Amino acid sequence: MKELTIQQKKVLQCIKFYIKKTGFPPTRADICRELGFKSPNAAESHLRALEKKGYITIENGASRGINLTENTAEKSQTIPVIGLVAAGSPTLADENIEKHIPYQESLFLSDFDYFLRVKGLSMKDAGIMEDDLVAIKKTSEVRNGDIVVARIDDEVTLKYFQSSGNQIKLIPANDDFDEIYINKETEGFFIEGKSVGLIREN
Amino acid sequence: MKELTIQQKKVLQCIKFYIKKTGFPPTRADICRELGFKSPNAAESHLRALEKKGYITIENGASRGINLTENTAEKSQTIPVIGLVAAGSPTLADENIEKHIPYQESLFLSDFDYFLRVKGLSMKDAGIMEDDLVAIKKTSEVRNGDIVVARIDDEVTLKYFQSSGNQIKLIPANDDFDEIYINKETEGFFIEGKSVGLIREN
DNA sequence: AATTTTACTGAATATATATACAGTATAAAT
DNA sequence: ATTTATACTGTATATATATTCAGTAAAATT
Structure with a gap:
């Protein structure tokens, strides 16, 4: 699997943490709030990068439609x-x-x-x-x-x-x-x- | 914990299944689609009943803001x-x-x-x-x-x-x-x- | 040297979604 | 006998949310 940049890793960590805390994935706005971004597009582009590299899948049109890939989710190793x-x-x-x-x-x-x-x-x-x-x-x-x-x-x-x-x-x-x-x-x-x-x- | 009705159990099962399948909780509309309801309020009231009985928590205002309670989630026993x-x-x-x-x-x-x-x-x-x-x-x-x-x-x-x-x-x-x-x-x-x-x- | 990727701000918008309100009807609890 | 809970349909709506478009700038790749 393709390597992530430091910033992309942060976003992925943020998603994992958010799911652990709340039980459901974050919105673009949630990610911005957590990481201090001022535009929802900052989160959007990072999400698309994570999707492209295979770490998450995104259900288009669905709110909070982020799903961690099998490799990404630390279920039971x-x-x-x-x-x-x-x-x-x-x-x-x-x-x-x-x-x-x-x-x-x-x-x-x-x-x-x-x-x-x-x-x-x-x-x-x-x-x-x-x-x-x-x-x-x-x-x-x-x-x-x-x-x-x-x-x-x-x-x-x-x-x-x-x-x-x-x-x-x-x-x-x-x-x-x-x-x-x-x-x-x-x-x-x-x-x-x-x-x-x-x-x-x- | 208070007993669930047959219908409420169906809704809870539906939520669990949806999360397993997609990685995120369903919307009211999703539940209606899965269980054949014609009004989103059918799902809404069931959700509130499940919340009242302590099987789920609902984050008000958040989309897909359903979280399974510890007892409810069959994580690792x-x-x-x-x-x-x-x-x-x-x-x-x-x-x-x-x-x-x-x-x-x-x-x-x-x-x-x-x-x-x-x-x-x-x-x-x-x-x-x-x-x-x-x-x-x-x-x-x-x-x-x-x-x-x-x-x-x-x-x-x-x-x-x-x-x-x-x-x-x-x-x-x-x-x-x-x-x-x-x-x-x-x-x-x-x-x-x-x-x-x-x-x-x- | 030119192109792509990364990493954002900022504004705009269609639509996905929660949620309230108005009903109807049956079953269960007090 | 009266209240409360269950189990819905149907309509309406404020807002939560994804997503596109227009930019700027630096770093990495080709």
Whole structure:
């Protein structure tokens, strides 16, 4: 979809906000009032631009006849589920995506970017079992004690994070597994994100 | 909320359908067209009746200024979260409800009735930790190996279910806890439901 | 260098729309 | 028995609203 200008984005935001607030779309005059325009034609032309770029549809002749396009309306988005394969990075590349599941805002306390399908039992004492879906927020800002998605070359794992200086410890929650020691500057080492929630489908 | 007449229900349904179809509420004339009325005042009076009964609000002077009330709009339903208190049944009585969280259809494989907030670690080896939310489907039809919500008098617990004949075993997933043996016909024993999923909010 | 797009003001207008008023008739509530 | 609510038709109208036309000016594209 074609990119919007800053001003067009403002108008689109204004429409969304107005619908959320009132339950019905704004008139040209309403948009002018909200954004400080002095002519209804300012709103009109922006609306036609948004229509041309596919963000809204306009029912000609109808009052408040603005309809947000499917892509535009943030109804219930979907979140990708990514398999935790031993070899291969958990990127959002299409070939790694197992499926999409409907996403509900405020499902967890923090927002997140994708679900990781857990393989193995290395985190079982943390209550993370095989086939669980762990909600991952993409970030490299993690604290000691966080459960993180760490990549070492092509290997991806879910572990407790513990650092002191340049030394990083990746700690499993299972006595049958060993801790991993690694240096911050090690080539091929990267923190993909951290766990902010979990779903078990049974 | 006050009951609606058949005709008023038709009008309300018409409004909902119109919004779903077009993205904005209908005019009086639109309602007349949909329902075969010949006077805009027919729609007008029905709208005022719906307003009076609290199903919609009307912004006076605004075109299409109809807004569905919170109860009326079937946005995303909410599911109650119930605390697993040692004494006290996990019924859906108001005093037991901790909060409501937004519900997304097909979040789990099966549908469910409420979330149970887990206290204690008696099921930790099953990956069920303190404060987890276990999705419970109300049913007494459970199979061996199911994780069930069992009530014994006023005590409510989450355990593995195992039965042979009249003998029932409630098995914890933690060596520090003991199995519970009980008879099917025991007074005060009841299977409230079974677990069909889990959410951890971190 | 010429054209298109963006980003408006300002005025004018046809029409879409809410809404009031005048009736008619039946059912329900007080 | 009387009032109120339901369920409309039919007419009328003030105004809310979309939309066109005439401009101005800067930025982006071709």
